Amino acid sequence: MNYADTGTTRRRSHQREVILAELAKLRTHPTADELCQIVRRRLPRVSLATVYRNLEVLAEQGLIARLELSGQQWRFDGRKDPHSHIRCVTCGAVADLDLTPTPTPLPEVQRHTDYAVAGQHTEFAGLCPACRAAHDASLPEALA
Amino acid sequence: MNYADTGTTRRRSHQREVILAELAKLRTHPTADELCQIVRRRLPRVSLATVYRNLEVLAEQGLIARLELSGQQWRFDGRKDPHSHIRCVTCGAVADLDLTPTPTPLPEVQRHTDYAVAGQHTEFAGLCPACRAAHDASLPEALA
DNA sequence: TTGCATGCAAATTGTTTGCAATCAC
DNA sequence: GTGATTGCAAACAATTTGCATGCAA
Numbered sequence: 001m002n003y004a005d006t007g008t009t010r011r012r013s014h015q016r017e018v019i020l021a022e023l024a025k026l027r028t029h030p031t032a033d034e035l036c037q038i039v040r041r042r043l044p045r046v047s048l049a050t051v052y053r054n055l056e057v058l059a060e061q062g063l064i065a066r067l068e069l070s071g072q073q074w075r076f077d078g079r080k081d082p083h084s085h086i087r088c089v090t091c092g093a094v095a096d097l098d099l100t101p102t103p104t105p106l107p108e109v110q111r112h113t114d115y116a117v118a119g120q121h122t123e124f125a126g127l128c129p130a131c132r133a134a135h136d137a138s139l140p141e142a143l144a
Numbered sequence: 145m146n147y148a149d150t151g152t153t154r155r156r157s158h159q160r161e162v163i164l165a166e167l168a169k170l171r172t173h174p175t176a177d178e179l180c181q182i183v184r185r186r187l188p189r190v191s192l193a194t195v196y197r198n199l200e201v202l203a204e205q206g207l208i209a210r211l212e213l214s215g216q217q218w219r220f221d222g223r224k225d226p227h228s229h230i231r232c233v234t235c236g237a238v239a240d241l242d243l244t245p246t247p248t249p250l251p252e253v254q255r256h257t258d259y260a261v262a263g264q265h266t267e268f269a270g271l272c273p274a275c276r277a278a279h280d281a282s283l284p285e286a287l288a
Numbered sequence: 289t290t291g292c293a294t295g296c297a298a299a300t301t302g303t304t305t306g307c308a309a310t311c312a313c
Numbered sequence: 314g315t316g317a318t319t320g321c322a323a324a325c326a327a328t329t330t331g332c333a334t335g336c337a338a
Contacts, residue, residue, distance in 0.1 A: 049320075052302095053304090115268075124264045155291090155292050
């Protein structure tokens, strides 16, 4: 059974509160593993499994967002207001983007598919400042 | 080293040609494993590793697209003309969508971030016909 | 002949699950 | 006390890599 299933009474737990608090504090969008490292500064014995389980619960409760970004790892976001994200194509870092793209009207989308269209999501890609610097530093040689 | 790296001479291989041909033939967007099963009908001894390696090469050469869709598995697309995709939130199936959403102008995006904005991608989500049918079949009870 | 590509197996990585011990209620 | 939650380890799934052999050029 899915751990985040609602068929069971939900109890509060110290671990979950710390996980939420630490995530809310961050302006980055950590992977589960990164967040686990951070939480371990306060709870040295938390297991990665607990972090995963609670992130799933928190996402289900709408307190955080599981970022469904391209790539292989989940990333988590403690912000609750609507915003977009941009991901570094080189290192995978994710940053907020205070911009909400105008969506294509759903009826228009619906005309092109037999799927029942439910939503859409625009993600941005680019080079983060650090990778850009590294990139610029190596380019001159190639152009010389 | 990355297998798709360009530091080495690229040889043609029968496997790669079959992989490309089979993918081009499909109107679905298979995962590497699914495509491997299909290719095995013609090359019973291909290994999944070979499929992964060649898909990486073909994507690098721009002959196919590695779909960077939300979710966990890569999916591959043999179409070369611009189009969008819609993914079933229930079963993960991916279908083409002959619709290119109007992108947010990059300069406008650039104003909101210190990343070097390179691109954007809109993905759609919905229920595929099969899952929709299954969903509809179970709903009436809940609404009765 | 040279060295890239393959098949196979083993290694990695990210995520989930089983289970006994704990802790919230 | 009851059963949800945890930590740990093991299981899983997807992808990648090491290496001896095979094949393209």
